Amino acid sequence: xxxxxxxxxxxxxxxxxxxxxxxxxFLLSILMTCVVSGVSTLRSLGWxxxxxxxxxxxxxxxxxxxxxxxxxxxxxxxxxxxxxxRSA
Numbered sequence: 001x002x003x004x005x006x007x008x009x010x011x012x013x014x015x016x017x018x019x020x021x022x023x024x025x026f027l028l029s030i031l032m033t034c035v036v037s038g039v040s041t042l043r044s045l046g047w048x049x050x051x052x053x054x055x056x057x058x059x060x061x062x063x064x065x066x067x068x069x070x071x072x073x074x075x076x077x078x079x080x081x082x083x084x085x086r087s088a
Contacts, residue, residue, distance in 0.1 A: 025074055026067060029067040034059055036062065037058040037059040038059070042055075
């Protein structure tokens with residue numbers, strides 16, 4: 001199986017590899033806060049007419065905290081993981 005090796009995505013140039021340590025927590029924080037704030041908002045409000053507005057507001061606020069937290073926590077979590085998992 002061959003991986004897609006193009007230097008562009010959606011017609012835009014890919015970022016250099018050195019940015020991977022920022023891109024990964026950026027994408028992870030978007031995904032996680034979107035899901036968690038969506039579930040939490042749905043549980044609180046149910047499917048109401050204000051759901052989308054409240055969810056997007058909750059997501060934006062939670063993401064503003066989650067992204068910097070991930071940037072700080074990820075190196076610590078990697079070290080803890082290395083302590084708990086045998087190397088290959």
